[in-house]
Each structure stands twice: as structure tokens, then as C-alpha cells.
Amino acid sequence: MSLTWLATGGGPFIVVPRSALALWSGTEGDYDRACEVMDLVGVLELPGGAEALVLGDEPLSTAHLPEHRVLVRWCYAESEEGVADMIRAGLPTAEWEEGPELSTTGELVMFDAAYFGTEVGTLTASTALELSAGRYRVDSTGVEPDHLTSFRVHRFVELV
Template structure:
């Protein structure tokens, strides 16, 4: 994948998965911004969160357009190295695959992404979902 995010087909029924590309990074979903926040560099969660707020509020932020994603409703944020069918199944040595709920209504979403260095300590990745008309 060449972009910072992209929707790819999953299965045979036309479903799609949104893949957050580039480097592995701890990620979470910010429902108030309909955006995934990726921890690229920061000294603390508070610094990362503040940097994300700065980037999201700045009209000069440069966004990469990453196509459209069609979702049938709430999603799951997971590591792409996991098989989706194995979420919820304990590993042989113990522990469970990491996953987080993404409270997203069904719809068609314009996907845009940025990797932005806010200051010396904080560099954030954001993948934002914007509703489309059709």
C-alpha cells in the first residue's frame, strides 16, 4: 500500500476493511473527531492528544486523500497481522488479540490522512473519516 490509509476488499460479499498503513504504531479512535490517532512520536499520551487537537483544528494541515471506505456500522480496530476470525480466541500461550471498538455509524466515508510533526517531541498520524453525500 502506497498511501497512509486505504480501503481493501474483505471476503466475497463486497465488505471492506480500512487499513492504516505505513509504520506500525499504537493507535486509537477519537469518536469526537471521527479520526484514528497514531502514536508516531510523543513523550506522553497528554502530549500526543494535545498535538492531535492542534493538527485537527489547524485549517493549514496538509491532508492526503485516501479514497472512500464503505462501512456497515461499528468496526473493530485491530492489528492487521491478526486474522479477524481469530479475534476473541485466546492465544495458545495465553492472552488475547488486541482490539478496540470503533463506534461508527454505517455509511460511506471519505478518508484523509496526515503525518504531522507538531513540535520537537510530538509527531502524530491521523486518519480522519468524513461522511460523503453518496
Template sequence: MLYTWVESGGGPLVVVPGSRLVHWGGAEDCEGPEETGDYGLACAVEGYIGLVPVGGGQGLVLGDEPAMTTWLPDERCFLRWSAADSEAGLVDAARRALRSDVEWDERLTWDVDGPVVLFDSAWPGAEPGNQVGIDLEPGTYDVRSVYREDDRNWMILVHLQPV
């Protein structure tokens, strides 16, 4: 299976509920330095994951590094490519890691009202392009992240578990 990967221009990626996409201004809503606006909020997140306000809801920031990211639907997991020889090898390594006893580095609780969209936080949410739509059920999710590596694959996993 081939996966659709979202790339970043250098900043964090963000996952925004589809109902809130029009409220994400990206870097275009910055009035000067990057520290302002939606993009600035995303850049201020420290660590692998964080939440930022978006139009009365919350967006999930995938931080730490601007790694290419895809969604593994069967595992409910964002897979962030730090280093690997191939997509297939990386996906297999991620699945093995998720089946093992994972000691998660970070956790948070995220409420969503339905499907979400993954994209580069510098872009306005309503602008089509470098995006992946994800069919999430409305509800509350325990979001957990971890950095893992084996001899050939380095990755960040961001797993969503319904509460």
C-alpha cells in the same frame, strides 16, 4: 481520559466492519510467503491508508509504519503514535492539528455498514484481544490521512468524514 491503544507485531493495522470480521484470516490464511492472503493484501498497501476486500465489503488498512493507534471518537480520527512524551500531549497535539488548516496527504472513499473493529492485520478478525471496537454509523466516509509533527509529538492522523 485514557485511550485504548492497538499495537502491531510489525505489520499494518486494519479496520474491518464488524459484520465482516469472520472473513479476515490474517496471516493464518497465507499459503507460504506473506504476499498471499489477507495479511499480504494489507502489507501491499503503500502509504498511510488503503482499502482491501473483506467478505464482500472493504477493510481500511492503516499502513506506512506499525504505529500504536487509538480512536478519538469526538474527532472521528485514528491517532497513530510515531513519537511523543505522553499520551495526553499527543492527543492534545492531534486535536490542535485537526483544528488547523490540514493539507491531507491521501484520500479515499470507504463504505461501511455499521460498527468497525481496529486490530493487527496479522491476526484473524474473529480472534479476541488487541482490538478496539468503533461505533460508526453506516454510510460512506471520506478518509483522509496526514503525517504531522511539532517539537514533541509526531503522529499520523486518519480522519473519517461522513459524505
């Protein structure tokens, strides 16, 4: 199985509930706040109490592996061949670092934070993350199957 990789123009990715896309103002204000996140992931509050997840640190190409509710960020690898299988094999033994909590009304949309949420699907590529409404903790780990291959992985852990 091949993953679909998205890249940004050099800034962070933002992950916003589909119901709150119109609230993301891109370079008109929210982009600067997203760029201030220095951690691997961070949460920003949007108007009306909605929350957005920022994939901070480096602007790495990112893909979604839906059956495990994870985002995979490409650090380095020789090729894309077998990446999904490498990630799947690394998840059971991964040492996860607990991350911030995020509330969502349901489906999330990941896209380049420089764009307005209203530009998703027209001016910028995106990927949807099918999650139920609720509260999630976003944990992070590294998956390094060998010295030539490294990925950063973020998982959504549903909180009850």
C-alpha cells in the same frame, strides 16, 4: 484524557466492519494483501463486497479519538501526557490529504491484520469505531506540535 494505544506484532492494522469480521482470514491469506499496501491507508475488498481499511506504511501504535472520528498513530513523542489535547488543538489547522473511500455497514473494528477476524476479543486486542452505515473518505495529515512530537492522523469523512 488518556488514549488507549494498540500495537501490532510488526505488521499493519486492519479496520473491518463488525458485520464482516468473520471474513478476515489473517495470515491464511488476507494478511499478505494488507502488507502489500504501501500508502498511508488503503482499501481491500472482502468476500461479499465488504471493504476493509489497511493502515499501511509503518506499524505504529494507534489510538482512537472518537469525538473527532480520527485514528491517531504515534510517530514520536517524549511522553503520552497531553497527546489527546495536542491532537485536538492541531485538527482545526491541519492540511488534510484526501484518501480512499470506504463503505461500512456500521461499527468498525481495528486490530492486528495478522489475526483472524474471529480472534478479535480473544487472542488479539481491538478497538471499536462507532460509525453509521455509509460511505466515508479516509483523509490523512500529520500533527507536529513541536520538533520532538509527531503523530499521523486519519479521519473518517462521511460522504453524502
